[in-house]
Amino acid sequence: MDRQPSDDVLMGRIAAGDAPAFRLLLDRHLAAVTAFCYRQLGDRSEAEDAAQDTFLKVWQAASGWKPEAKPTTWIYRIAVNQCIDRHRKRRPQTDLDAAADVASADPNPEQAATRADLDRKVRTAMEALPERQRLALVLCHYQGLSQAEAAEILGTGVGAVESLLGRARRELKKLLAADIAQMKEKVA
Amino acid sequence: MNADGKDRTELGPTGAPDGRGGHRIVDWLDRWGADLAAWPDQAAASEARGMIDRDPIAQAHWAEARALDGLLDTAAVPEPSADLADRILARAVATPPPDNVVSLAGTGRRRRLGWPSLALAASLVMGLVVGVGVSPDTFDGWLGGTTVYAADYLGFGSVEVVE
Numbered sequence: 001m002d003r004q005p006s007d008d009v010l011m012g013r014i015a016a017g018d019a020p021a022f023r024l025l026l027d028r029h030l031a032a033v034t035a036f037c038y039r040q041l042g043d044r045s046e047a048e049d050a051a052q053d054t055f056l057k058v059w060q061a062a063s064g065w066k067p068e069a070k071p072t073t074w075i076y077r078i079a080v081n082q083c084i085d086r087h088r089k090r091r092p093q094t095d096l097d098a099a100a101d102v103a104s105a106d107p108n109p110e111q112a113a114t115r116a117d118l119d120r121k122v123r124t125a126m127e128a129l130p131e132r133q134r135l136a137l138v139l140c141h142y143q144g145l146s147q148a149e150a151a152e153i154l155g156t157g158v159g160a161v162e163s164l165l166g167r168a169r170r171e172l173k174k175l176l177a178a179d180i181a182q183m184k185e186k187v188a
Numbered sequence: 189m190n191a192d193g194k195d196r197t198e199l200g201p202t203g204a205p206d207g208r209g210g211h212r213i214v215d216w217l218d219r220w221g222a223d224l225a226a227w228p229d230q231a232a233a234s235e236a237r238g239m240i241d242r243d244p245i246a247q248a249h250w251a252e253a254r255a256l257d258g259l260l261d262t263a264a265v266p267e268p269s270a271d272l273a274d275r276i277l278a279r280a281v282a283t284p285p286p287d288n289v290v291s292l293a294g295t296g297r298r299r300r301l302g303w304p305s306l307a308l309a310a311s312l313v314m315g316l317v318v319g320v321g322v323s324p325d326t327f328d329g330w331l332g333g334t335t336v337y338a339a340d341y342l343g344f345g346s347v348e349v350v351e
Contacts, residue, residue: 019281026273034268044266051268052276059280115262122263141221141260147228158228166218169256176259183255 007071015062022059029072030055032143033079039138040083042123050082057082069152076143076153080135087131118179125175133168136161213239214249222253 005013005021007028013021033054038047057078065074126134132154139150140161151161173180213236220227227233239246269275 019277022280023273023277026276030273030276031268034272035265038265039263048268048272052272052279055276056280056283060283115264118259118262119264122259126263137260141257147220162219165220166215169218169221169253172260173252173256176256179259180252180255183259184251186255186258 008067011062011065011067011071014059015065022055025058025071026055029075033075036076036079036138036143037083039126039142040134041086042127046086050079050086054079054082070149073149073152076139076145077155080153083135084131121176121179125172128175129168129171133164133171136164137168137172140165213246214253217249217253222250222257 005024007025010021010025014025030051034047034051037050037054038044041047041050054075058075065071126137129137135154136150139145139153140147145153147158147161147165151158154161216227216232216236220229224233224236227236236246236250240250
């Protein structure tokens with residue numbers, strides 16, 4: 001059985017300038033980090049730029065990574081900083097074309113339009129959340145990280161992350177009340 | 189006890205134990221989402237399951253939380269460009285990791301020089317300042333005989349070096 005090296009092992013190799021190890025790390029985590037950046041920035045091209053800069057920083061600073069920190073936590077920390085910097089430099093926006101692109105994969109045009117509309121509403125609501133609430137929700141709900149991991153990435157405690165999540169969900173329930181009512185009928 | 193080590197009864201907005209279960213479960217659902225199996229506090233999850241089974245209010249809150257989670261999941265993410273990894277790799281190998289870049293533990297911030305380099309530079313500067321300070325000819329030439337307390341300047345005490 002082919003045993004793949006762990007992320008920790010890869011980080012050691014990357015610090016020594018091992019390009020194939022870096023490629024393996026990209027294959028493992030680039031899609032998730034790009035998705036994370038997209039959820040923060042709402043723009044595909046900007047998300048890819050942020051993901052690129054995140055991994056270039058990983059490459060350049062790999063020798064400074066300490067084994068006591070999980071590589072993914074460290075990578076997400078860099079990505080969070082990238083997104084915060086970019087978010088503050090521009091006005092909020094939503095990439096509606098990207099929403100349409102995603103929805104157009106649906107073979108049924110009517111369903112595709114409904115889906116694109118819902119997609120836009122959810123992303124607009126997410127965009128309306130305060131930055132740290134959005135970060136906590138994306139890390140825990142979309143990226144599937146534990147509250148403890150999100151706390152480490154955001155440099156805070158588990159209780160603070162839970163509080164951010166609570167406020168984020170309460171706000172989303174207000175912003176998406178009509179759609180939640182419709183969805184409730186579907187999931188009931 | 190939850191993941192924070194707090195008593196579960198402290199979690200609800202009213203702090204009220206059962207009977208007001210509808211209120212308490214909504215706080216848990218807001219913190220941890222509708223997937224009870226993924227809650228960090230499985231004792232709370234088990235208690236919530238009990239509330240959902242017997243209390244229509246708790247059941248309605250859970251349905252609302254599931255609807256919100258379902259709604260969040262409808263927001264899709266476009267696939268990254270197929271050549272993104274190749275582009276990043278190409279840029280990375282064009283700029284090999286510099287040996288003298290030191291990451292400041294997990295912050296992503298960097299400093300260009302390690303501390304030995306900075307210490308060496310500081311020693312050189314101190315040597316120059318002290319060397320200039322103890323040479324009356326040099327200093328008189330530059331400052332016209334001004335009294336300079338070099339040691340004070342360096343923070344080593346008030347030793348008068350040049351008069």
